[in-house]
Amino acid sequence: MQQPRDFSLYGAVDLGARQAAAQRREQAAERSAKAGASGDGEASAFVIDVTEETFNTEVAARSRTTPVIVDLWADWCGPCKQLSPVLEKLADEAAGSWVLARIDVDANPRLAQAFQAQSIPMVVAIIGGQMVDAFLGAMPEAQVRQWLTQVLAVAEQLGVGSADGAPGAAPQAGPDALADAMPPGYAEAQAAMERGDLDAAASVLEKALAETPADPVLKSWLAQVNLIRRVGSYDETAARRAAAASPGDVGAQTRVADIELAAGRTEEAFDRLLGAIRRTSGEERDRARLHLLELFEIFPPDDPQVKKARGQLTALLF
Incomplete structure (x- = not known):
């Protein structure tokens, strides 16, 4: 199974047996209509529901000025129901230093495919129009907080957002800025993991670790890649x-x-x-x-x- 660039496997749910896209869209539309009619849960200013039609504006464009955390979920997914409230709580606490974009994979199968979401929940960080980090599964709140801290550190390097929680000025860096901001080996390893070439990812990570043996992120990535390789056999x-x-x-x-x-x-x-x-x-x-x-x-x-x-x-x- 292909994995996102950085991932965790907690509580991942297989997407392989879901219904046809047309049926999923119809069901999700019905749920949205019912929720709107009942007036359940007023939307937070920092939590948005995104569709295939609004993705470019709400996620891709917005991420140029504010980090966007994408939550891929579905109504039938148990671990999603554990993780989504945590993300919403943290988004409200962050008060605009990042925005949570929720994507119902049943209603938006093309977005799920674009993210290569073979299991959910899947959480993806988008900064400057690029996917910079991701994890799978319902991680505990403490680990989500730490992950967000790392994501926001990358955002700060790229000039996206600001430390006081207010949206920052649009970054001057182009789409390739992330590769320049991240340590050597990260981008190449991410690319290999994204295309599902775990052997290549492991080779890159091993080489990078030989040069910077104390790097905790590289160590974590390599341990995760090796775990997936082993379990697959x-x-x-x-x-x-x-x-x-x-x-x-x-x-x-x-x-x-x-x-x-x-x-x-x-x-x-x-x-x-x-x-x-x-x-x-x-x-x-x-x-x-x-x-x-x-x-x-x-x-x-x-x-x-x-x-x-x-x-x-x-x-x-x-």
Whole structure:
């Protein structure tokens, strides 16, 4: 499956079995009409519903002066119902330093296709007319906040928006400004991930990390790319059967831990590897430890689940 340029897999929902575009448009139109008739939920000044007809104005053009965060969602998507209120709350708190643009993928299938949204919720940052970052799934609020902080830092580099929350002046930079503002290797890695070439993305990221080994973003991207590559090669049924039959088989436990993490079951994945470390010794124990540390790289260092697992790992090792 192709992935967005930067992504997380929490709670992603498969889009493959949705109804035809015409039916989806009709259903979404009916929902919008009912919501309008009932007067539910007055719209926030910082949250807008975007359609294929209004996208160029509300997202592409607006992003030249204000960062736009696009929320691709659907009424039937459970994780979307967890994430969208978080995004709306943060948009209101930001008071104009960025704008939330909501896109119903059922009503706007061409936009979903343009974003290569094979699963939702999908959240995309648009700055200066370019997609600069994205993630999949219902991330916790703390992680969304950190992601937004990083996005706004890029916006500031490009001269889009302003720190006090008011829209800034239109940037003088052209469409290629992002590539100039970002560290070497980022743009090339993003392009490879966007076209679904994970092997090329991994190669670029490995080269970039050799030059800047402490870069946390590059580390996170590479860990995510490697996770997707591994999970794509697994037979989940066989992996779970082997792990259940052999609790001390580190290879089997790491495969299932990967599958669990990719499905958004982060705590289960960490607990599984901590259990493998507890049950093994020597090289096998070190193998499980290193795999756990690699999974940690996917998350911000201050992620609560990572902090908890690191503490447990320290207790096991010392």
